[in-house]
Amino acid sequence: MDKKHAFEGLSDVEMARQKTAELRFYRGMGSIVCAWGVVWLFGFGAQSIYPSLAPMVWAAGWLGALAWTFTRPPKSHDIRALATWGVAVICLILILVVTRADQTTAAMIFGLALSAAYAVLGIWFGTRFLALAAVVLVSAGLGWWFVPQWLFFTLALGGGAALILGGLWLRRP
Amino acid sequence: MNRCHEIIHQQHRLRIMAALDNDPEPLDFATLKAISGATDGNLGAHLQTLEKAGFISISKEIIGRRTRTWVSITIMGRQAFREHVGFLEDIIQTTHITREIKK
Numbered sequence: 019m020d021k022k023h024a025f026e027g028l029s030d031v032e033m034a035r036q037k038t039a040e041l042r043f044y045r046g047m048g049s050i051v052c053a054w055g056v057v058w059l060f061g062f063g064a065q066s067i068y069p070s071l072a073p074m075v076w077a078a079g080w081l082g083a084l085a086w087t088f089t090r091p092p093k094s095h096d097i098r099a100l101a102t103w104g105v106a107v108i109c110l111i112l113i114l115v116v117t118r119a120d121q122t123t124a125a126m127i128f129g130l131a132l133s134a135a136y137a138v139l140g141i142w143f144g145t146r147f148l149a150l151a152a153v154v155l156v157s158a159g160l161g162w163w164f165v166p167q168w169l170f171f172t173l174a175l176g177g178g179a180a181l182i183l184g185g186l187w188l189r190r191p
Numbered sequence: 192m193n194r195c196h197e198i199i200h201q202q203h204r205l206r207i208m209a210a211l212d213n214d215p216e217p218l219d220f221a222t223l224k225a226i227s228g229a230t231d232g233n234l235g236a237h238l239q240t241l242e243k244a245g246f247i248s249i250s251k252e253i254i255g256r257r258t259r260t261w262v263s264i265t266i267m268g269r270q271a272f273r274e275h276v277g278f279l280e281d282i283i284q285t286t287h288i289t290r291e292i293k294k
Contacts, residue, residue: 019195019200019282020282021282021283024279024280024282024283025283026202027200027202027205027279028276028279028280028283030202030205030206030209031205031206031209031276031279032209033206034205034206034207034209034210034213034226034227035209035210035213037210037225037226038209038210038213038214038218038222038226039213041222041225041226042214190221191219191221191222191224191225191226
């Protein structure tokens with residue numbers, strides 16, 4: 019065997035290792051994305067149909083999804099990555115408080131923030147997340163500009179149902 | 192000791208072994224197909240070859256009407272794969288050293 023064949027063999031090994039790690043990441047994240055999709059579907063669904071129940075649905079959903087997220091593999095969460103996401107969420111909440119955003123504006127800002135979060139994951143970890151970011155962005159944009167009276171409904175579908183389907187898609191090799 | 196394993200060196204089988212060595216859990220048929228780039232029929236044949244050599248073990252799980260195939264690497268397979276990768280690295284290293292001496 020010459021050097022060329024050896025090099026090709028090692029390249030195949032490296033490619034297979036990278037692909038395996040990528041698919042393992044998608045597999046781990048698939049169920050987490052599904053869980054957040056359920057929260058968005060029921061949260062915005064409740065805001066659209068039973069507004070009085072919405073705060074309770076959101077609180078239960080967030081607690082459940084956070085518990086699910088931090089007990090799913092991969093468990094090796096980098097503390098700095100968690101802190102970064104924490105700072106982003108706190109900033110988002112402060113922006114909503116300072117601007118005294120009404121429910122509709124807050125929903126739109128959450129939609130944009132979720133889209134941005136998936137875009138960041140897409141840029142750093144796996145391009146499939148960019149597709150999820152685009153779906154959330156488009157559904158939020160459609161609701162905001164074209165059917166503002168149905169914004170919660172479009173966010174429930176775009177941020178919820180689409181994320182559940184997206185999570186199932188992530189789990190596929 | 193590093194040495195060449197002819198069974199592992201074939202491109203698809205090398206990718207399959209690299210994937211199994213890299214993942215602590217067994218991998219299913221669809222995942223191995225995506226990683227190796229082989230067709231269904233080819234992948235089945237490669238898996239049989241590796242199983243016959245004792246490098247992998249295959250188990251079937253029945254989910255409803257469908258059967259899911261799980262593949263995991265054996266201790267012997269992991270050792271053979273690492274010997275083979277070491278062998279490939281040695282070739283590149285040796286060629287590099289030979290060039291340095293010629294200079």
